[in-house]
Amino acid sequence: MASLLRHFPFAQQRFLKLGGLQVLEALFLSSGGASLRVRAVTLLYDMIVEKELILQHGLDPVPDASHEAWLRQYSQVSLLPQLAERGWCGLVPELLASPEHDVREKALRALLAMMPPCRELYRGDRALAGALSLLQEQYQGLAESERGFGDEDGYFGELLGLVDSMLGKLR
Template structure:
């Protein structure tokens, strides 16, 4: 804990140079990966200091503050709650909604993902604060393809997380009633539909990387019940799926010839085939 106090003081000191502040955040990120350390940040007000670092006019400080926060939030409910109360969500969304270097937005998106995962209350607040609009603008900016894949992955995770929480509650009664109630108040799918994510996600299939397409296909599958009518009316999606089907059929055949029965491309082909079947 003393080390973290020293690092926070170094970061927060007006006499520290920019390099010293960044070095302090870099070292702090290493420590907060451990849950206990991340929670110790709360005990002496360190978390709020880092959250306030998101207000910096210096892009590198924003970037490294977000890096620390992403590590601290990860699967750490106490820190997540404190962060919401400390205004972290608003600050993260403001950075994503304004003109910033891509490196800053990458780390801020990482922090946002860490804050939202397994924390339905934060997901509710995210929707209330217009988070889906912010992410929509983000993926539609030129040159942000790398962020688009991460955004789609986040949306997939949130959709499936809520679904699994509700299913698990029915089957095992293990989910706490309070948490289940919170998940039920996360109206994510209607929001995605209203904000045009059915079309946005479908058009991201045009990304050239296989792993990006894999994430997009997963998300299209998760949104199927909500977006089915949109998908049906989207000729571009039908053409894209047919084109990818041919491409992955050829790649899967090569895999098979190379002795791979359950290869990566065959799996992707399976996802495409099942989507096409659903949309017939």
């Protein structure tokens, strides 16, 4: 499904219109679907970022009529407001409880991408604030260890940057 939706704004519109978010939500909430949760959040993150990049930077160095139609289609994909309406602002933070750093990374990236419609909910979420504080403490220690081994731009430093960015946007 993800490969059908990526770089295909018309398919993204249809996906949203025909209840695709509800299906992803059901998968996310189903028991035993840890890997499906991560895939769903990764797909949503990719769709958000794809649209932002296309609308900010365009597709082609030489715009033509098809380029303009493509941009128009992307502008009609209203994913972020629908994510907020469907409760995804409250679902994605659940992934931060994972012991897997990769899952946490995907959750942090999605949380940051979803910040515009979710900021107020995030600000009032004490569980999220607590989880971010714990992650910040953990990743500070791990990033220091990386630097001790000469890895200035290590993975844990990157994760710490995501946590710090999230905390900064919530202030």
